Amino acid sequence: MKRFRFASLVLHPALVMALIMAVASLATAQTPKSGGALNVMLREDLPQGFAIHESSTYSTSFPALPCFNNLVFFDPAKPTESMDTIVGDLAERWSWQDNYKNLVFFLRKDVKWHDGKPFTSKDVKFTFDMLRETSDARAKLRINPRKDWYANIEHIEAADPHTVVFRLKRPQPALLMMLASGYSPVYAAHIPPAQYRTSCIGTGPFKLKEWRRGEFVEYVKNPDYFVKGRPYLDGLKYVVIVERGTRTAALQAGQLDTACPGETSKTTMDQLKKAVPQMVFHTVAQDVTDNIIMNVKKAPFDNPKVRLAVSYAIDRRGLIQASHQGGAILGAAMLPRPFGIWGVSDKDLLTMPGYGKADEMKARAKKLLAEAGITPDKPLKVEMGTRAIAIYIDMASYVINELKQVGIDATLKQVETAQWHAMATRGDYQIGANLTGLGTDDPDANFYENYACGSPRNYSQYCNEEVMKMFDRQSQELDPKKRLEQVVAIQKRLEQDAPRPILAQRLDYFAHWQHVKGLVPHNNVYNFSRFQDVWRDK
Amino acid sequence: MKTYIAQRLGIGLVTLFGMSVVIFLLLRLAPGNIVDILFSTGGYVNPAERAAIERELGLDRPLWAQYVEWMGQLAVGNLGKSYRYDLPAWEIIRPLVPVTLELAMLSLIISVVLGVPLGVISAVRQDTRLDYVLRVFSLAGLSMPSFWLGMVIILGLVAWIGWIPPVTYVRMSENFWLHAVQFMLPALAVGYRSSALIMRITRSSLLEVLREDYVRTAWAKGQTRRAVIWRHALKNAILPVVTVIGIEFAFLIGGLVVTETVFNLPGLARFLVQAILWRDYPIVQNLVMFIAVVVILSNLLVDMLYGVLDPRVRYGS
Numbered sequence: 001m002k003r004f005r006f007a008s009l010v011l012h013p014a015l016v017m018a019l020i021m022a023v024a025s026l027a028t029a030q031t032p033k034s035g036g037a038l039n040v041m042l043r044e045d046l047p048q049g050f051a052i053h054e055s056s057t058y059s060t061s062f063p064a065l066p067c068f069n070n071l072v073f074f075d076p077a078k079p080t081e082s083m084d085t086i087v088g089d090l091a092e093r094w095s096w097q098d099n100y101k102n103l104v105f106f107l108r109k110d111v112k113w114h115d116g117k118p119f120t121s122k123d124v125k126f127t128f129d130m131l132r133e134t135s136d137a138r139a140k141l142r143i144n145p146r147k148d149w150y151a152n153i154e155h156i157e158a159a160d161p162h163t164v165v166f167r168l169k170r171p172q173p174a175l176l177m178m179l180a181s182g183y184s185p186v187y188a189a190h191i192p193p194a195q196y197r198t199s200c201i202g203t204g205p206f207k208l209k210e211w212r213r214g215e216f217v218e219y220v221k222n223p224d225y226f227v228k229g230r231p232y233l234d235g236l237k238y239v240v241i242v243e244r245g246t247r248t249a250a251l252q253a254g255q256l257d258t259a260c261p262g263e264t265s266k267t268t269m270d271q272l273k274k275a276v277p278q279m280v281f282h283t284v285a286q287d288v289t290d291n292i293i294m295n296v297k298k299a300p301f302d303n304p305k306v307r308l309a310v311s312y313a314i315d316r317r318g319l320i321q322a323s324h325q326g327g328a329i330l331g332a333a334m335l336p337r338p339f340g341i342w343g344v345s346d347k348d349l350l351t352m353p354g355y356g357k358a359d360e361m362k363a364r365a366k367k368l369l370a371e372a373g374i375t376p377d378k379p380l381k382v383e384m385g386t387r388a389i390a391i392y393i394d395m396a397s398y399v400i401n402e403l404k405q406v407g408i409d410a411t412l413k414q415v416e417t418a419q420w421h422a423m424a425t426r427g428d429y430q431i432g433a434n435l436t437g438l439g440t441d442d443p444d445a446n447f448y449e450n451y452a453c454g455s456p457r458n459y460s461q462y463c464n465e466e467v468m469k470m471f472d473r474q475s476q477e478l479d480p481k482k483r484l485e486q487v488v489a490i491q492k493r494l495e496q497d498a499p500r501p502i503l504a505q506r507l508d509y510f511a512h513w514q515h516v517k518g519l520v521p522h523n524n525v526y527n528f529s530r531f532q533d534v535w536r537d538k
Numbered sequence: 539m540k541t542y543i544a545q546r547l548g549i550g551l552v553t554l555f556g557m558s559v560v561i562f563l564l565l566r567l568a569p570g571n572i573v574d575i576l577f578s579t580g581g582y583v584n585p586a587e588r589a590a591i592e593r594e595l596g597l598d599r600p601l602w603a604q605y606v607e608w609m610g611q612l613a614v615g616n617l618g619k620s621y622r623y624d625l626p627a628w629e630i631i632r633p634l635v636p637v638t639l640e641l642a643m644l645s646l647i648i649s650v651v652l653g654v655p656l657g658v659i660s661a662v663r664q665d666t667r668l669d670y671v672l673r674v675f676s677l678a679g680l681s682m683p684s685f686w687l688g689m690v691i692i693l694g695l696v697a698w699i700g701w702i703p704p705v706t707y708v709r710m711s712e713n714f715w716l717h718a719v720q721f722m723l724p725a726l727a728v729g730y731r732s733s734a735l736i737m738r739i740t741r742s743s744l745l746e747v748l749r750e751d752y753v754r755t756a757w758a759k760g761q762t763r764r765a766v767i768w769r770h771a772l773k774n775a776i777l778p779v780v781t782v783i784g785i786e787f788a789f790l791i792g793g794l795v796v797t798e799t800v801f802n803l804p805g806l807a808r809f810l811v812q813a814i815l816w817r818d819y820p821i822v823q824n825l826v827m828f829i830a831v832v833v834i835l836s837n838l839l840v841d842m843l844y845g846v847l848d849p850r851v852r853y854g855s
Contacts, residue, residue: 045812047579049623056581143587145580197624213623213630214812215804216706239706242808243799245689249696250705250802275697417578418570418817425583456582 657740679734
C-alpha cells in the first residue's frame with residue numbers, strides 16, 4: 001500500500017510536469033541567450049581614452065578592453081590566472097622553440113579591424129616594436145609605462161602575414177603572462193597611436209559607438225567578430241558616475257547591471273546584500289597591495305635596521321580590520337593562494353617581519369631602532385608622504401599610529417595626485433604609504449617593475465645585484481615547482497631587506513545583478529572585462 | 539541709459555581682463571600640470587618624455603607668451619584645445635552649458651516661487667505660529683547644504699522605493715517627463731536653500747516697508763489688504779530681493795558642483811572641477827571666463843531691473 005502511494009505520488013502528472021519544467025528552466029537558464037545590453041559602472045571618465053598602452057589604471061583598461069584583442073588572453077571563465085589558463089586570442093596557437101628563446105605565434109586568418117581592414121602580423125610587430133621603442137619602430141607612444149615588460153625581446157619578425165616570431169635574449173616563459181594581460185592589446189598599424197586617445201579601432205567583440213566625455217562610453221556588437229556567435233550582448237554602456245554614493249544607489253536601483261572592479265568594499269557588499277538579496281557577489285583579489293615605500297638612498301632609511309623596524313612595527317592584521325573592515329588578506333609581494341599561485345604560504349608568512357604577534361613584533365622593532373641609535377629620548381622624526389586620496393590617507397594614518405608606538409614620530413604629508421608619482425619616481429621623499437597594482441600575477445611583471453635596479457616604478461630606489469640575479473634565475477626557470485621555490489625565497493629576501501614592506505592584499509566583492517551571466521571576475525582588476533562571453537538572462 | 543550700459547560694459551571688460559590674469563596665474567601656481575597627471579596614470583615619470591609633451595602642448599614657453607596666445611585666440615573666438623581630451627575646448631564646453639543653465643534657472647524659479655510668497659506671509663503674520671513655522675523652515679534650508687540634501691534624496695529614494703532619477707543625461711527631446719524628473723529633484727534641493735534666503739530677505743524688507751507712513755496712509759484710505767501688501771508694500775520691498783536673486787543666479791552657474799556630481803548631471807560646474815584636477819588649462823580658463831561673463835551680465839540685468847521696478851532709479855535721467 002505504501003509502495004503504491006509512493007509510486008502514485010512520483011508518477012502524479014502535476015509533479016512530473018513540474019519536474020520537467022524545472023529541468024527545462026534550468027537548462028534554459030544555463031544556455032546563453034543573445035541580445036540585450038548592459039549598463040556598466042565606471043568610477044571616472046577614461047583618463048587616456050582607449051590608449052591602454054599609455055595608461056596604468058583600470059579606469060582606462062576596464063572600459064577599453066571590449067574594443068581590443070590580445071595575442072593571447074587569460075581564460076575569461078577562470079578567476080585565478082596562471083600560465084595554464086592562457087588561451088589563444090588573435091593567435092590561434094603558439095609554440096616555444098629553441099629552449100624558450102623563440103616564441104612563434106600562428107595568427108588567425110579571419111580577423112578584421114573595426115574599419116574593415118585585415119589584421120596581419122604587421123600589426124603585431126608594429127605594436128610590440130612601439131612598446132619596446134626600437135630604433136625602427138614606426139610609431140612612438142607619448143608615455144610608455146610598461147616598456148620594461150618587453151626588455152628581454154631582442155627582435156620581432158613578421159615571418160608571413162599570419163606568423164610572427166618573438167626572439168628573446170634569454171629564455172623567459174613568463175613573457176606569455178605579460179602578453180595575456182589586459183595591458184597588452186594589439187593596436188592597428190594603420191592607426192596613429194595618438195588616435196586611441198579619442199577613439200578606438202580594434203578587433204574586439206564590441207565597436208565604439210560613442211564616447212560622450214564625462215558621461216558614458218557606448219559600444220555596439222561587432223558583427224564581424226572572429227569568434228562565431230560572440231558576443232552575446234548587442235551593446236555595452238559604461239556610465240561615468242564620479243560620486244560613490246550615487247554609483248552604489250544606481251546599482252541598487254537597477255540602473256546599472258554591474259559594478260566596476262575594485263569598487264565594492266566589504267561594507268558596501270553588506271549594505272547591498274541587505275537591500276537586494278538577489279544581487280550576486282564574487283570575492284576576488286584585486287592584485288593591489290598596500291605597501292610602505294622607504295627611500296633607501298636617504299637617511300634614516302638607508303639603514304636596513306630602521307627599514308626593518310618599520311616593517312616589524314606595523315600590525316598587518318590590525319590594518320586589515322581598521323582600514324579594510326576585514327576586506328583584505330595577508331600576503332607578501334605576490335598574491336597568496338587561493339587567489340594567486342606565487343604567494344608565500346601562511347606558515348612562511350608567520351616567520352616574516354611584521355606578520356607575527358603584534359606585541360612581539362613591536363618589541364623587535366624597538367630593539368632594532370635602539371641598535372640604530374633611536375630611543376624614546378631621541379625619537380626619529382619623519383614625514384610620511386601619501387596621495388591625497390581617502391584610501392591612501394586611511395592607510396597612512398594607521399601606519400603613523402603604529403610607528404608612534406615604537407618611537408618613530410611620523411607626520412602626514414598629503415601629496416596631490418599630480419605630484420605623487422613624480423615625487424616617488426624622483427625619490428623626493430623619506431617614507432610613503434602607497435598602493436601598487438600588478439598588471440598580471442607573475443613574478444616577472446612584479447619584480448622587474450617594482451624592485452629592479454633603475455626601474456622608474458621602483459620608488460624605493462632599492463638596487464641589489466644579488467637579488468637581480470635571483471630575479472633573472474626565476475625568470476628563466478622552466479620547472480614551475482622550482483620557480484615557485486625561488487619566487488618565495490625572493491619574497492622573503494625582499495621583506496627582510498624591507499625597501500617596500502607589503503601590508504595587505506586588497507580584496508574586491510565584485511557585484512552584479514543576477515541576470516548578468518557569464519561574467520567571472522578575476523583575481524586581478526585588469527584582465528577580465530572584455531564581455532565577450534557575458535550574456536543577459538532577462 | 540545707453541551711456542550707463544556702455545559704462546557698465548566697459549567696467550565689465552576691465553573685470554574680465556582682471557579675471558583672466560588671476561585665473562591664468564592661479565592655475566599655474568597650483569602644483570603640477572597636465573603632464574604630471576598623465577604620468578600619474580602611467581605610474582612613473584620620464585624626464586625626456588615629460589619635456590616632449592610639455593613642448594607639444596606649449597607649456598615650455600614663457601608665461602606671458604602663453605597668456606598672450608590665449609587672449610589672442612579668445613579674441614577671435616577660438617577657445618583652444620583640451621589637453622586631456624585632445625579635442626577643441628568649445629566642442630567639450632558647448633553641451634555642458636544648457637545643462638547648467640537649465641538647472642540654475644529651474645532652481646531659481648523654485649526659490650522665487652517658494653521664497654517670495656512665504657516671505658510675504660511670514661511678514662504679514664509676524665510673530666504668529668505660522669511665522670515661526672516658516673522661519674524654522676527657512677532656517678533649515680539655510681543650514682542644510684544642498685549637496686547633503688541631494689544625497690539624502692538619492693539615498694532615501696533608493697531605500698524606500700528602489701528608484702532614483704536617471705543617472706545618464708536624458709535630453710528633453712528624447713523623453714520630456716524623464717528629463718523633467720531628472721532636473722526637478724536637484725532643482726528642488728538647490729532651490730530650497732535659495733528660497734530660504736529669498737524668504738528671509740523678503741520678510742525683513744517687507745516688515746520695514748509695512749511700517750512706512752505711506753503704507754499707513756493706504757490702510758487709512760481703506761484700501762484692501764491685497765492692494766496694500768502686493769501693490770504698495772511689496773513693490774517697494776522687492777528691490778533687495780531682486781539683488782539677492784541676481785547674486786543667487788550668478789552663484790548657481792558656478793556653484794552647482796556637488797549637486798551636479800550627486801545627481802550625475804553633465805554640467806559646467808562638475809566638469810570644471812574635473813578639469814581643474816587634470817590641470818586642463820584651456821577648459822578651466824574658458825569656463826571661468828564664461829562664468830565671469832554670466833556674473834557680470836546678471837548683475838547688469840539686476841541693475842536694469844531696479845529702474846523698471848522703481849521710477850526713482852532711472853539711469854541717465
